[in-house]
Amino acid sequence: MESFIIEGGRQLRGTITPQGAKNEALEVICATLLTGEEVRIKNIPNILDVNNLILLLQDMGVKVTKASTDEFVFQADELHLDYLESDEFVKKCSSLRGSVLMIGPLLSRYHRAVVAKPGGDKIGRRRLDTHFLGFRSLGATFERIEGRDVYALHADRLEGRDMLLDEASVTGTANIIMAAVLAEGTTTIYNAACEPYIQQLCRMLNSMGAKISGIASNLLTIVGVDSLHGTTHTILPDMIEIGSFIGMAAMVGDGIRIDNVSLKNLGIIPDAFRRLGVQIQEEGDSLYIPHHDHYEIDSFIDGTIMTLADAPWPGLTPDLLSVLLVVATQARGSVLVHQKMFESRLFFVDKLIDMGAQIILCDPHRAVVVGHDHQKRLRPGRMTSPDIRAGIALLIAAMSASGISRIDNIAQIDRGYESIERRLNALGANIQRVTY
Numbered sequence: 188m189e190s191f192i193i194e195g196g197r198q199l200r201g202t203i204t205p206q207g208a209k210n211e212a213l214e215v216i217c218a219t220l221l222t223g224e225e226v227r228i229k230n231i232p233n234i235l236d237v238n239n240l241i242l243l244l245q246d247m248g249v250k251v252t253k254a255s256t257d258e259f260v261f262q263a264d265e266l267h268l269d270y271l272e273s274d275e276f277v278k279k280c281s282s283l284r285g286s287v288l289m290i291g292p293l294l295s296r297y298h299r300a301v302v303a304k305p306g307g308d309k310i311g312r313r314r315l316d317t318h319f320l321g322f323r324s325l326g327a328t329f330e331r332i333e334g335r336d337v338y339a340l341h342a343d344r345l346e347g348r349d350m351l352l353d354e355a356s357v358t359g360t361a362n363i364i365m366a367a368v369l370a371e372g373t374t375t376i377y378n379a380a381c382e383p384y385i386q387q388l389c390r391m392l393n394s395m396g397a398k399i400s401g402i403a404s405n406l407l408t409i410v411g412v413d414s415l416h417g418t419t420h421t422i423l424p425d426m427i428e429i430g431s432f433i434g435m436a437a438m439v440g441d442g443i444r445i446d447n448v449s450l451k452n453l454g455i456i457p458d459a460f461r462r463l464g465v466q467i468q469e470e471g472d473s474l475y476i477p478h479h480d481h482y483e484i485d486s487f488i489d490g491t492i493m494t495l496a497d498a499p500w501p502g503l504t505p506d507l508l509s510v511l512l513v514v515a516t517q518a519r520g521s522v523l524v525h526q527k528m529f530e531s532r533l534f535f536v537d538k539l540i541d542m543g544a545q546i547i548l549c550d551p552h553r554a555v556v557v558g559h560d561h562q563k564r565l566r567p568g569r570m571t572s573p574d575i576r577a578g579i580a581l582l583i584a585a586m587s588a589s590g591i592s593r594i595d596n597i598a599q600i601d602r603g604y605e606s607i608e609r610r611l612n613a614l615g616a617n618i619q620r621v622t623y
Contacts, residue, residue: 190595191608194617195567195588198441198478201614205429205448206232206605207257207422211384213285214361215391215420216240216261219249220292221365222395223264224417231257231422235602240285246270268297277303277337288358290318291365294327294340302329302338317352317359324350325363325370347372347411355380355405355499361388368397370411379407382500383423383452394418405499424449427506428604429474430456431579434510435611436476437465438517438587443614445474454501459511461485462493463518481560484520492555496525505529509580512536516544516565517587518558525553535577538570539584567592575603582607586616 207230216237219226231237233256241259245251248267252260270276271293280286280303293300302315319329319338327342347370352359360380365388367374379385381403389402395418398410429448436443437460450472457467457474464482468475484493497505505528512524516539526532530551540546542565545557559565567590572578578600585592594600597620600607608618 188595189597189620189622190593191582191585191597191600192619192621193582193585193592193594195586195590195592196564197439197586197615197617199435199439199443199586199611199614199616200441202444202446203432203610203614204446205424205432206234208232208384208425209234209236209427209603210357210382211387211422212237213240213288214384214388215422216244217285217288217292218365218388218391219244219261220263220266220289221296221368221392222415222417223262225260225262226395226417227254227258227260227419229258229419229421230424231259232425233257233605235598236283236285239279239283243279243283243286246276246279266297268299271299271301274335277301277335287315287318288362288365290322290340291362294322294342295345295366295369298342298344300340302340303336315359317354317356318362320353321350321359321363322366324348325366325374327366345370345411347374347409349375350377352376352378354378357382357384360385360407364388364392364399364407364409367409368392368399368411368415369413370409372411374409374411376407376409377405379405380499381405382504383426387420387423391418391420394420423452426453426456427504427576429453430460430507431510431583431604433457433460433465433467433474433476434514435583435586437463437479437482437514438583440476441478443476445476447472448474450474455503456507459495459503459507460514462495463511463514463522464520465514482518484515484518484522484558486520492521492523494523494525497527505532506576508532509535509576510583512546512554512556513539513580513583515556515558516546516584517561519560521555521557523553523555527552532574532577535573535581538568538581539565542566542568542584542588544584564589566590569593569595571595572597572599575599579604579607582618586611586618
């Protein structure tokens with residue numbers, strides 16, 4: 188097991204560039220299964236979840252060539268379909284949540300898929316009903332295989348349908364889109380997720396010959412085609428990493444520039460930090476966060492306490508609420524953080540309370556943070572990362588604490604952040620990776 192040892196209290200300064208978007212990478216890499224031609228993808232992040240997905244595709248028979256540090260070429264012209272029935276495949280899928288995104292392409296092109304209960308963050312239930320209901324609407328059938336905890340999906344053919352998603356699930360929308368692009372007829376998806384990741388997936392598929400309209404809205408129309416061809420695609424910078432860097436800059440920064448952020452695709456993320464009083468200067472496609480002696484939380488117009496809540500895009504992404512909560516611990520004022528999507532995602536605040544943060548956990552979804560206004564530093568401590576986003580939030584807290592902290596189970600952080608200690612140490616942090 189690996190851990191981070193962090194010397195807190197050091198000021199960070201300099202320039203940092205975000206990695207490619209993890210969530211987009213998982214989607215577009217799985218989309219390469221839809222064609223037998225070469226698909227070149229650029230700006231792929233070197234992180235655990237993505238690397239494991241690429242290895243899984245190789246085990247399935249996909250030819251993968253590494254063209255450069257962050258550029259890969261995929262060709263799925265000779266898949267080992269029998270491997271999909273193996274216990275080894277099921278085991279690997281069960282440890283990688285991104286594997287769920289292979290169902291749509293496999294069902295669409297090969298008319299069958301095997302689904303294991305996917306792994307990933309321990310942040311509460313993340314049901315797959317939206318995926319299965321969408322596949323069933325297109326004509327697929329599925330059955331549970333007793334004794335293996337897997338589902339087998341079949342479809343002699345898929346037919347386009349009008350459907351209303353029960354929730355605006357990002358992975359559910361992506362999976363249904365990839366199943367529908369080769370279906371017969373027209374598919375209309377109401378209440379579709381419209382995050383930049385989905386927009387990017389749709390644009391990549393259109394460049395491969397798909398016919399998708401309504402991109403960037405929650406109403407997508409997909410006219411099925413007979414086949415798709417190869418393409419070249421570049422992944423956006425990771426908006427969650429950019430938000431994490433903004434939070435670090437506010438807490439422990441002495442002037443940090445974040446380059447190449449694709450500002451138009453950040454939505455309200457910068458404004459969410461501004462509501463906590465964080466100053467963010469936009470300079471072309473870069474963000475500059477100056478040193479903050481103080482930052483003060485806004486209140487609503489009527490003077491009531493500010494609330495930060497997640498919502499489907501273009502609302503605030505739930506992946507950044509953990510970081511925003513940590514930033515609020517050193518603000519002037521109070522804020523209510525309302526996490527609506529995952530019932531276990533706020534439980535990590537117990538670790539922040541142990542560090543001296545003033546937080547009231549109202550229930551699994553809501554926490555009130557009373558900021559210290561830098562009058563009281565967080566105490567160092569020993570923590571365990573329960574998921575990717577809580578892990579980076581705890582790392583920010585440890586960097587702002589006075590003394591030496593340790594974070595265990597940092598494989599969770601590695602799943603979403605590329606060489607994070609090396610990149611932050613280049614800005615002046617002191618983070619050591621140790622093995623026990």
